[in-house]
Amino acid sequence: MYPKPIQNLITEFSKLPGIGPRTAVRFVFNLLRCPDYDAELLGKAILNLKKETKVCKNCFNISEKELCEFCLNPKRDRSIVCIVEEAINIPAIENTKRFNGLYHVLGGVIKPNEGISPDNLNIKELIERIKGNGIKEIIIATNPNTEGETTALYLVKILKSFNIKITRLARGLSTGSDLEYADEMTISNALAGRREYE
Amino acid sequence: MYPKPIQNLITEFSKLPGIGPRTAVRFVFNLLRCPDYDAELLGKAILNLKKETKVCKNCFNISEKELCEFCLNPKRDRSIVCIVEEAINIPAIENTKRFNGLYHVLGGVIKPNEGISPDNLNIKELIERIKGNGIKEIIIATNPNTEGETTALYLVKILKSFNIKITRLARGLSTGSDLEYADEMTISNALAGRREYE
Known part of the structure; x- marks a missing residue:
């Protein structure tokens, strides 16, 4: 359906986590619309990622x-x-x-x-x-x-x-959350880990 | 905070439509986890996109x-x-x-x-x-x-x-939509463009 270079890139973008074909198409057409230089920056940054990173020995x-x-x-x-x-x-x-x-x-x-x-x-x-x-x-x-x-x-x-x-790490209610919506496990953990006011 | 090749790619991914820094980080770490070859496919597909596509003359x-x-x-x-x-x-x-x-x-x-x-x-x-x-x-x-x-x-x-x-193109209710949630303009258009049963 799409020209091959577009279809290829749609396929590759779709492999990213949470990206379906529709979003991949949007990405591709966005790159087509933006200056060549911007697309080049992205492409090169991806190719450099693996080349220039290592895993810490320690x-x-x-x-x-x-x-x-x-x-x-x-x-x-x-x-x-x-x-x-x-x-x-x-x-x-x-x-x-x-x-x-x-x-x-x-x-x-x-x-x-x-x-x-x-x-x-x-x-x-x-x-x-x-x-x-x-x-x-x-x-x-x-x-x-x-x-x-x-x-x-x-x-x-x-x-x-x-x-x-x-x-x-401690378990309990996360800041800004609401007791009403917290799951049982979270509340159980919050009870078990309760602390006395100092 | 992140090593430079990672930070660069986060910046570039963040330029894609609807992609914030958090999603960009997820993309980068996903690429770091996947085989070198997959990252290369994506990088090259992006670089090829502009090189291999033209705009139809007609x-x-x-x-x-x-x-x-x-x-x-x-x-x-x-x-x-x-x-x-x-x-x-x-x-x-x-x-x-x-x-x-x-x-x-x-x-x-x-x-x-x-x-x-x-x-x-x-x-x-x-x-x-x-x-x-x-x-x-x-x-x-x-x-x-x-x-x-x-x-x-x-x-x-x-x-x-x-x-x-x-x-x-005709204006009206979209298939599978619900009158209750349709906006006034859509309903007005659907009324104005109403068709007699044949």
């Missing part, structure tokens, strides 16, 4: 160098490590400005159905890190869903043998 | 050749021309399989506020087409909004001097 965050900005930063506290599923989770924690430790990116979660076992995650490397230097606390910050929880429980089991504190 | 549709698939197709009825705002509107009409004529892409609509006057649209070229050969009917299929209507009225004024039929 924590598996995405980085331009061998080690990422956090692992290289002498001001970060090396004794506390926050475990996240993916590198994309790091900015969310950084934005709070309440964490000054290092990270460890698992590279996913345990999904037996999809054949993702602990061996496919960066867990061996985490254990090496723990063995190697003075880590005092591990914060497990996997997502609060079934797979994230399963992975967290697995990690707790593995990490228990080391003499370190293992913590997880 | 109707201004997007094309791989000098003339688009419709203008080249000997089976299309050359005596009827449908005027659309943008090339992106053509597939919507083609999908109906009820139109077998040619198209003429205006390349936009009249927008005095943004300095887009009739001179910026492919109207001169439309008149040349009409003068040149046996066009018997022009269907004006601009969008049913203020700018589309203004442009349509302008075209009617210009085209009146030629001895051709000028029509526009």
Whole structure:
């Protein structure tokens, strides 16, 4: 139906998360309308993405160098490590400005159905890190869903043998939410984790 | 905050219509996760888009050749021309399989506020087409909004001097819609254009 270069790009755009063919068509016609230079910027930025990024040797965050900005930063506290599923989770924690430790990116979660076992995650490397230097606390910050929880429980089991504190992010009502609309699990967690006024 | 190649691509993705920084971040991390080859396909498809597409000399549709698939197709009825705002509107009409004529892409609509006057649209070229050969009917299929209507009225004024039929797409209730939620204008148009049962 469309000329081939258009159809190709529609196909490729449709592979992006949440993008259906209709949105892909809008993207393509938007690029057709904009100056050649803008389309070139986008195309080249995509081609450069993989060429110019590496995975941090220490924590598996995405980085331009061998080690990422956090692992290289002498001001970060090396004794506390926050475990996240993916590198994309790091900015969310950084934005709070309440964490000054290092990270460890698992590279996913345990999904037996999809054949993702602990061996496919960066867990061996985490254990090496723990063995190697003075880590005092591990914060497990996997997502609060079934797979994230399963992975967290697995990690707790593995990490228990080391003499370190293992913590997880608190569960409860999210700020700005409404009791009326909160699900049972969230309210249960909020009750279980209730704190006394100081 | 993000490494530069990531930040660059977030900026470029954010220029796509309806894409905010959060979605752009998701796109980037999705590409980082997928095989290098997939990212390359997308990047190259974007770079090829402008290189491999032209504008049809006759109707201004997007094309791989000098003339688009419709203008080249000997089976299309050359005596009827449908005027659309943008090339992106053509597939919507083609999908109906009820139109077998040619198209003429205006390349936009009249927008005095943004300095887009009739001179910026492919109207001169439309008149040349009409003068040149046996066009018997022009269907004006601009969008049913203020700018589309203004442009349509302008075209009617210009085209009146030629001895051709000028029509526009019918206005009324859209299929599957609900009278309760239809706006006044739509219902007015549906009343005005009502048809007797045969």
